Amino acid sequence: MAQREEHGDASTLDGMPRLGLGTWQNTDPQACVDSVRRALEMGYRHVDTAQAYDNEEYVGEGIAEADVDRDDVFLATKVWIDNLAHDDVIETAKASLDRLGVDSLDLLYVHWPAREYDAEETLAAFDELHDEGLVERVGVSNFEPRHLDEAREILDAPVFANQVEMHPLLPQDELVEYGREHDVNLVAYSPLARGKVFDVPEIREVAEKHDASPAQVSLAWLLQRDGVAVIPKASSEDHIRDNFGALDLDLDDEDVEKIENIDERGRQVDPGFAPWN
Numbered sequence: 001m002a003q004r005e006e007h008g009d010a011s012t013l014d015g016m017p018r019l020g021l022g023t024w025q026n027t028d029p030q031a032c033v034d035s036v037r038r039a040l041e042m043g044y045r046h047v048d049t050a051q052a053y054d055n056e057e058y059v060g061e062g063i064a065e066a067d068v069d070r071d072d073v074f075l076a077t078k079v080w081i082d083n084l085a086h087d088d089v090i091e092t093a094k095a096s097l098d099r100l101g102v103d104s105l106d107l108l109y110v111h112w113p114a115r116e117y118d119a120e121e122t123l124a125a126f127d128e129l130h131d132e133g134l135v136e137r138v139g140v141s142n143f144e145p146r147h148l149d150e151a152r153e154i155l156d157a158p159v160f161a162n163q164v165e166m167h168p169l170l171p172q173d174e175l176v177e178y179g180r181e182h183d184v185n186l187v188a189y190s191p192l193a194r195g196k197v198f199d200v201p202e203i204r205e206v207a208e209k210h211d212a213s214p215a216q217v218s219l220a221w222l223l224q225r226d227g228v229a230v231i232p233k234a235s236s237e238d239h240i241r242d243n244f245g246a247l248d249l250d251l252d253d254e255d256v257e258k259i260e261n262i263d264e265r266g267r268q269v270d271p272g273f274a275p276w277n
């Protein structure tokens with residue numbers, strides 16, 4: 001059973017740094033290379049990409065250019081829903097490794113349980129990649145408890161993490177509870193609700209109280225939850241730096257209560273093939 005650091009620890013979860021850089025829609029080659037390099041040189045040690053983001057090559061270049069050892073970077077990518085048949089998983093994962101310019105991945109996710117996803121077939125290929133040492137940890141994304149139950153049953157490798165949309169407007173209490181019970185880490189995507197949290201009055205009040213930014217408040221709220229990592233996407237240097245500062249923001253019980261009492265709810269990423277649709 002993996003060891004989880006104590007509640008509130010802001011560094012790693014079973015070897016995964018709790019603050020990572022998201023890269024969805026960071027597709028301009030130079031901008032993507034620069035943002036990954038800058039983030040790593042600023043102290044980030046976790047980068048999240050996906051086959052579908054069309055930027056694995058630039059993410060890899062950013063890692064290669066940064067003055068940080070590859071071994072010190074936790075690198076995650078995801079297999080797209082068209083590539084989830086057994087042989088396609090193997091082939092396209094190897095192509096991702098080539099594009100990223102690395103020998104192995106720290107974490108490889110099933111991007112969505114959709115289209116070509118077949119639990120037995122898809123997950124057998126993930127186990128093979130894991131056995132071969134090309135993938136250190138197996139993850140899933142956008143999985144609901146029923147998919148997690150099935151995946152945990154089928155996989156030989158542990159389900160290391162479930163990456164799902166999570167922020168103060170979508171707290172995902174059921175998945176957090178599931179993760180605690182079954183030792184599945186949660187990686188919060190769109191942790192700023194793609195900008196929607198910036199206008200929420202309660203978030204602004206807490207930010208003013210701490211002389212922090214609303215982005216930092218949203219990230220700090222996620223980070224004080226047990227078993228949760230965050231991967232905000234930022235391309236500008238200011239945003240990358242601002243988000244890193246969330247590691248130094250301690251929210252008190254009153255702040256946490258205020259954020260947990262926000263009534264507004266909203267999901268930002270909601271494609272027709274999502275399992276909840």
Ligand code: NAP
Nearest residue numbers: 022023024189190191192193194215232233234235236239
């Ligand atoms: P997000 O991180 O919630 O928000 C990103 C947006 O906020 C960008 O427009 C960014 O602008 C802006 N921003 C970032 N930091 C800021 C700050 N400190 N102050 C003001 N604005 C700031 O949204 P996301 O990109 O959807 O989610 C994050 C990552 O999660 C993705 O990049 C991707 O890696 C992952 N993700 C995974 C899935 C999945 O299905 N597994 C789905 C969605 C996302 P700039 O770019 O201009 O800095």
